[in-house]
Amino acid sequence: MAENKNVGFLKIALLIFALVTIVYGIGYFFVPAFLVNLSGDTPVFHGWLRWPGGVLIALGIGAILVFLNPQNQGIFVTTMAIGSGLIGFALLWAWFTLEEEANPWFTALPTILAFTLAILLWWSGTQAKDILCPKKE
Secondary structure: OHHHHHHHHHHHHHHHHHHHHHHHHHHHHHOHHHHHHHHOOOOOOOHHHHHHHHHHHHHHHHHHHHHHOOOOOHHHHHHHHHHHHHHHHHHHHHHHOOOOOOOHHHHHHHHHHHHHHHHHHHHHHHHOHHHHOOOOO
16 A cells, blocks of 8 residues: 555656656747747747757646556656656756856746655655566566
């Protein structure tokens, strides 16, 4: 019974991760100019934002696939936890070096989201390690 509870927590973390990455991915893939304008920062070439948008959408779909079948998917969960942590650190760095014209909340919110996702994925992955990385007999 405890095993199902641990997988339940993992599945919640994966759904949150999927939701966040797909929403950001759709934004960067389809309306990157709107997001740049919303941030209050200098315009950039939209092509540079569309390709990471596609990657984010793919990662969100990957999280849904792991949600549906978490067996032996420890590498994905670990990779997404590391990636979320690195994103959090990169955004924290950007937050501290914001230009005066930029909107701080536009960097603060994803920073907090990224660190929260990293913590949720690490914690849930640790609790569900018997499912994610079963021992071979």
